Amino acid sequence: MSQKYAAVKGMNDLLPPDIAVWQHVERTARKTLLRYGFHEIRTPIVEDTALFVRSVGEGTDIVGKEMYTFDDKGGRSITLRPEGTASAARAYIEHAMHQKEAVTRWFYMGPMFRYERMKTGRYRQFYQLGVEAYGVAEPAQDVEVMECVMHWLQELGLKDVKLQVNSLGDETCRPAFAARVKEYFEAHREQLSPDALETLSKNPLRLFDSKEEALKPLIAKAPILFDSLDDASRNHFTEVTRQLSMLGVPYELNPRLVRGLDYYTRTVFEFIAADPVLGTASAVGGGGRYDNLISELGGPKTPAVGFAMGLDRLALLLNGRSDALQHRPDLFLVSVDAAAHDEVMRLARSLRHQGLAVEFDARAGSVKSQMKRADKSRAMYALVLGEKELAEQKGNLKPMREELPAREVQLEDLARVLKGLG
RNA sequence: GCGGUCUUAGCUCAACUGGCAGAGCACCGGAAUGUGACUCCGGGGGUUACCGGUUCAAGCCCGGUAGAUCGCCCCA
The missing domain is CATH 3.40.50.800 (Anticodon-binding domain)
Incomplete structure (x- = not known):
C-alpha cells in the first residue's frame, strides 16, 4: 500500500459521506448566528507573523513552537493563522470599523494551522468557527455570546455540552493575583515536575490547567482568583452569572479555568463535552472577553468578547448521526x-x-x-x-x-x- | 518536544514455534433475456508501509525511515 503522494501529516481530506456532518454543522451555525445579528467575514489564511506574536502572546505554546511560519518571496515573514481572533481584530482596525458603527458583530469559519503532535480531535489543519462582538463592555454582551453558542449546540442536538465560566480579572488586579499564585507554587517547588516548573516561570496561572495527577491536590488548595478581583471586575463577573441564571442558561463556575492565549481579560469560558469519542480533548470550544486586544494592536480602545468552536470536535460528536444527514x-x-x-x-x-x-x-x-x-x-x-x-x-x-x-x-x-x- | 502501541486487498481483519498470502464486506459481471436492496455463481484486485540486515527460506526476527493511534506538555 505504498503511495507516491499522501496528504501532509495532520491534514485530512473530508469526503462524502462524512462531509454531510460538517455541512450540517456549518448550515446550522449560519442560520443560528444570523438570528443573533452576527455577519460572516472571511480573512486571509496567512498574516504577518508579528500579528500573531503580538496578539496571541510571546510566551504561549502557539507562538513558541506551533506556528507554520515562513518567508515569502519578498522576504516577509508570514504565518498560517493558528487562530481567528487576531485576523478579525486586524480587519476590524484596518477597516476602521469603530468609525462606521458603534457595535460590530462578526463570525468566521475556516481552517487554522498549528504544528502539534496529533491525537484524537487534534490536527495540524483544523477548523474553527468563531464569533467576535466589538464595542460593548457590558456583561450582557458576554452573556449573549455564551447563550448564542448554547443555542447553536442545542440546534445541533448536542445536549451534553457544559458551559464553564470564570473571570481572569484585568490588568489592575491580575498581576497581583499571578504573583500570589507564583508565590504559592514556589513554596511547593519540590512537588513540581520539570514541565510544571517551566510553566511556573512562564505563566503561573496556566498551572491550573495541568492534567498531572500529582499536581491536583496542590491546585485544589491554591488561591482563588475571584477573591482577588477588584470591584469593577467582580461586579462584571457577578452580573454575567446573574444574567446567565436569569436566562436559564446552565453553567458551572470553574475558578481554575484559565485559557492559553494572553489576550483574555475578565470573562473566560469553555464548552466541555464528556463524550469518550473525544478522548482527552474534552473542550469543544472556548472564548472570553479581550478588552485590550484592539488597542494593543494599534486600534482605538475597544471592548470585545468572542469565542471559537472546534468544528472537528463537533463533527466527532455528531458522527453517529451521519446517516440521517445524507x-x-x-x-x-x-x-x-x-x-x-x-x-x-x-x-x-x-x-x-x-x-x-x-x-x-x-x-x-x-x-x-x-x-x-x-x-x-x-x-x-x-x-x-x-x-x-x-x-x-x-x-x-x-x-x-x-x-x-x-x-x-x-x-x-x-x-x-x-x-x-x- | 517526551513516552507507549500499531502498519497485510478500497474497508475490517486472518495466516500454529519463520515454510506456496487468505476471508468477509465493497466493486464489476452473470443466474429465461426490462427492475435494486435479500439468495446463488464467477471476476478483477497485494513487491505484506518504505529501506536495509539475519536466514536455505521473512508478513513473522533485528535496525532505520515514514505514517497511524494513545498518553504527557499544550490546545479547538
Missing part, C-alpha cells in the same frame, strides 16, 4: 435502450430545472446495473423508461426506500407527483 435524490432514471436514454436525459434536465434532485447513469448499461446504481444513490424512487413508456408517455414510479407497490404516472405529471410525495 443527501437523497428524489428520483433515479433508468433507460432500456438508446432511444430511452435520450429521453432520460431530457426528462432529468426538465425535472432538475423544476427543482428536483434527479440522477441517472450516463454509462447506461444493463437495466439491472442501473437499478443497482439507483439503490446506491439512495434515491427515493426509480423509474424505468423503455419502448412501452415512450409510446404511452407513462411509467411505473417505484419506491426504493420502502416496500410499497409501484405507482403508474404520466411522465408530464412526474414533477408534480414527486413534489407531492415529498
Whole structure:
C-alpha cells in the first residue's frame, strides 16, 4: 500500500459521506448566528507573523513552537493563522470599523494551522468557527455570546455540552493575583515536575490547567482568583452569572479555568463535552472577553468578547448521526435502450430545472446495473423508461426506500407527483 | 518536544514455534433475456508501509525511515 503522494501529516481530506456532518454543522451555525445579528467575514489564511506574536502572546505554546511560519518571496515573514481572533481584530482596525458603527458583530469559519503532535480531535489543519462582538463592555454582551453558542449546540442536538465560566480579572488586579499564585507554587517547588516548573516561570496561572495527577491536590488548595478581583471586575463577573441564571442558561463556575492565549481579560469560558469519542480533548470550544486586544494592536480602545468552536470536535460528536444527514435524490432514471436514454436525459434536465434532485447513469448499461446504481444513490424512487413508456408517455414510479407497490404516472405529471410525495 | 502501541486487498481483519498470502464486506459481471436492496455463481484486485540486515527460506526476527493511534506538555 505504498503511495507516491499522501496528504501532509495532520491534514485530512473530508469526503462524502462524512462531509454531510460538517455541512450540517456549518448550515446550522449560519442560520443560528444570523438570528443573533452576527455577519460572516472571511480573512486571509496567512498574516504577518508579528500579528500573531503580538496578539496571541510571546510566551504561549502557539507562538513558541506551533506556528507554520515562513518567508515569502519578498522576504516577509508570514504565518498560517493558528487562530481567528487576531485576523478579525486586524480587519476590524484596518477597516476602521469603530468609525462606521458603534457595535460590530462578526463570525468566521475556516481552517487554522498549528504544528502539534496529533491525537484524537487534534490536527495540524483544523477548523474553527468563531464569533467576535466589538464595542460593548457590558456583561450582557458576554452573556449573549455564551447563550448564542448554547443555542447553536442545542440546534445541533448536542445536549451534553457544559458551559464553564470564570473571570481572569484585568490588568489592575491580575498581576497581583499571578504573583500570589507564583508565590504559592514556589513554596511547593519540590512537588513540581520539570514541565510544571517551566510553566511556573512562564505563566503561573496556566498551572491550573495541568492534567498531572500529582499536581491536583496542590491546585485544589491554591488561591482563588475571584477573591482577588477588584470591584469593577467582580461586579462584571457577578452580573454575567446573574444574567446567565436569569436566562436559564446552565453553567458551572470553574475558578481554575484559565485559557492559553494572553489576550483574555475578565470573562473566560469553555464548552466541555464528556463524550469518550473525544478522548482527552474534552473542550469543544472556548472564548472570553479581550478588552485590550484592539488597542494593543494599534486600534482605538475597544471592548470585545468572542469565542471559537472546534468544528472537528463537533463533527466527532455528531458522527453517529451521519446517516440521517445524507443527501437523497428524489428520483433515479433508468433507460432500456438508446432511444430511452435520450429521453432520460431530457426528462432529468426538465425535472432538475423544476427543482428536483434527479440522477441517472450516463454509462447506461444493463437495466439491472442501473437499478443497482439507483439503490446506491439512495434515491427515493426509480423509474424505468423503455419502448412501452415512450409510446404511452407513462411509467411505473417505484419506491426504493420502502416496500410499497409501484405507482403508474404520466411522465408530464412526474414533477408534480414527486413534489407531492415529498 | 517526551513516552507507549500499531502498519497485510478500497474497508475490517486472518495466516500454529519463520515454510506456496487468505476471508468477509465493497466493486464489476452473470443466474429465461426490462427492475435494486435479500439468495446463488464467477471476476478483477497485494513487491505484506518504505529501506536495509539475519536466514536455505521473512508478513513473522533485528535496525532505520515514514505514517497511524494513545498518553504527557499544550490546545479547538
